[in-house]
Amino acid sequence: MEGFNLELSEQPESLEQILVDCRDTLKYGVRTGHPRFFNQLSTGLDIVGLAGEWLTSTANTNMFTYEIAPVFVLMEQLTLKKMREIIGWPDGEGDGIFSPGGAISNMYSVMIARYKFFPEVKTKGMAAAPRLVLFTSEHSHYSIKKACAALVLHSYCLEGRVIPADLEAKVIEAKQKGYIPMFVNATAGTTVYGAFDPINEMADICEKYNMWLHVDGAWGGGLLMSRKHRHKLNGVERADSVTWNPHKMMGVPLQCSAILVREKGLLQGCNSMCAGYLFQQDKQYDVTYDTGDKAIQCGRHVDIFKFWLMWKAKGTVGFEQHIDKCLDLSTYLYNKIKNREGYEMVFNGEPQHTNVCFWYLPPSLRDLPDGEERRERLHKVSPKIKAMMMESGTTMVGYQPQGDKVNFFRMVISNPAATRSDIDFLIEEIEQDLN
């Protein structure tokens, strides 16, 4: 905040000062588009997507009605149908909407499921429903638990990657306690490990016990575009709802997240409030094109155009190449470090997504015996290295602890501009920073 006056004043600034402010904002910002920015699941800067976002903000309109966003509404409809076809729902039938991010998309799925099972909750409140239970793994995204807290469901947590027998045991346990098992979340690409839950086996259990199956593919959904990798989501066509964020693995500028629903009418049924001032039934066009009454929002940002334009410009094959390239690169990293001195992998086997999780042990730690001292010192390594990277401004990569595991690095690759030399650079940086 030194040397950059952020304060807002009574009087206007000069245009010159505004331009200085813009330059400073970019100067002190973080270059998330740089191929050595590995810190988040959303990275890169697609130039067609950027052009799309610029046009979107110039159009400055709102998705809630067809009358003020006719082109964008049609694009959204068509793109959602295409995504449902790729999921594998017959003829791409179903419903969906773009929402302000994966957490909100996941919240939609829980709301819709609750409405499907207990529609009276909408008007009669919590007294109308029995104790509803949701099942998700401890590695699933925290937004699932946030949705539970907001929508007052009980959540049962499963350990690690979902093991179908564990899930079934928990379902039976919940029933015995008098709860109603209602919702199962299968994560397709967990945030930290990039692991895929076994969707088909979970779908079997959902069918058996009449539960809603949601696939959270915020991170892994993009793999559906790749003939080589889409098998990791086998069974996704059996889901009742799917979260899929093009702003992650497909490189669409932020924000771009879709919730897709297999059964038509639920989104509308769950969320409609029939606001007369906005969704008049006597308009001169087919008002089923108005999307606002499906949304939990009123006004809704136009997130579709940049995505649609990128799809036009790259084609389906372009997204496939993007995804295959990123996954190849993570295999390159994995092969480079799996037997390298000073590295330990956090989980066994090849990564399923671009997540590669590892500890780096500086030379001084390598001969320490396993034990509390080693753990404590290792826990401090990745924060220290990351701090050095940020101060020098060379590269950025995330770290975290998980369960009883001390801090480790989580590498993710979603920017197709990244190359092997960027991976090599990262490894050099890690190794040179600390002894």
Place this chain on the structure above:
Amino acid sequence: MEGFNLELSEQPESLEQILVDCRDTLKYGVRTGHPRFFNQLSTGLDIVGLAGEWLTSTANTNMFTYEIAPVFVLMEQLTLKKMREIIGWPDGEGDGIFSPGGAISNMYSVMIARYKFFPEVKTKGMAAAPRLVLFTSEHSHYSIKKACAALVLHSYCLEGRVIPADLEAKVIEAKQKGYIPMFVNATAGTTVYGAFDPINEMADICEKYNMWLHVDGAWGGGLLMSRKHRHKLNGVERADSVTWNPHKMMGVPLQCSAILVREKGLLQGCNSMCAGYLFQQDKQYDVTYDTGDKAIQCGRHVDIFKFWLMWKAKGTVGFEQHIDKCLDLSTYLYNKIKNREGYEMVFNGEPQHTNVCFWYLPPSLRDLPDGEERRERLHKVSPKIKAMMMESGTTMVGYQPQGDKVNFFRMVISNPAATRSDIDFLIEEIEQDLN
């Protein structure tokens, strides 16, 4: 959809085709920035705001952590503080966050209030809370009822502009039924009439019965910037939370909505899930700057920069002039039509906001006696006129029925580029279109 190929293909389109697509998208779109677009509460296109949005999408980052959005996080903090000062909370203390629109901001307020009164709901679900009741007027925005449905609260609806004695009677009734009165929503600028609920009197009742007072100033909050008009929100400083959408009356490009909370710590307490992979406590900076754990979202779009940049460029006085100008213009419209032949006002007295609600009676209807036939024919007038406007592409204005009132026009002005001649033009259009 004729002559504009929206279909997405396997193979990429040429760059030339992409440019054609961009041009067509703008060509078939609706010019929401045009000074004769009166259809929504968000209109206009501020050029500095647009530049801000372009820079934002170029930076393509995420608000959840300081480490990847340091400048934007500081700007948000500072701007929210400024807004709280303008509300009148001592030293601008409190908390807040930008959310993807007024509906989500209102949902935040209900969630936070529920957490404040019954924090156990977060972990124990619906069994932890008694039957909670929310009070709002029938003219309040439908998102309040959506939040109730989502968060399983009961809602009590009050007629018209809130009358404090009615509110108190309903509170007493709810208590007698064994409910817990918890939340009162005061609308500052209703969507259709632009009416302001009496905040001070409602605050008295909230204090007496220990209820949360929320002010939904999505539409009317902007008037706080005007020394001439801010008295309409007198008492707002007594609210526990305030929704305020700069993307409406202040002309900021979509989306830009803030939820402001008087008590610190509630946003975090209500929403935090402490995701270890994102909000590590051992970062090398003060992690209280990370905003993600306050949000119901995970990733969060950067909505602050365009607003901050506009504030820099216009100064507080610039927003004041913008607002005063729009309100003057609505007074001009009101004075022009209140006694004009063929017009009937929907409510008595000068408008409090820029909303002017009226029926236009074509000559053939003017001599009809009051009764069912007149009502039925009048109901069809505004849809017909609007359809003609849309087909000729000259201007756009909203209409709706409300309660037992048949369709009427709702004029709103939020674009400072609109002038008296645009108002005159609108009246000519209305009168020439139909006999």
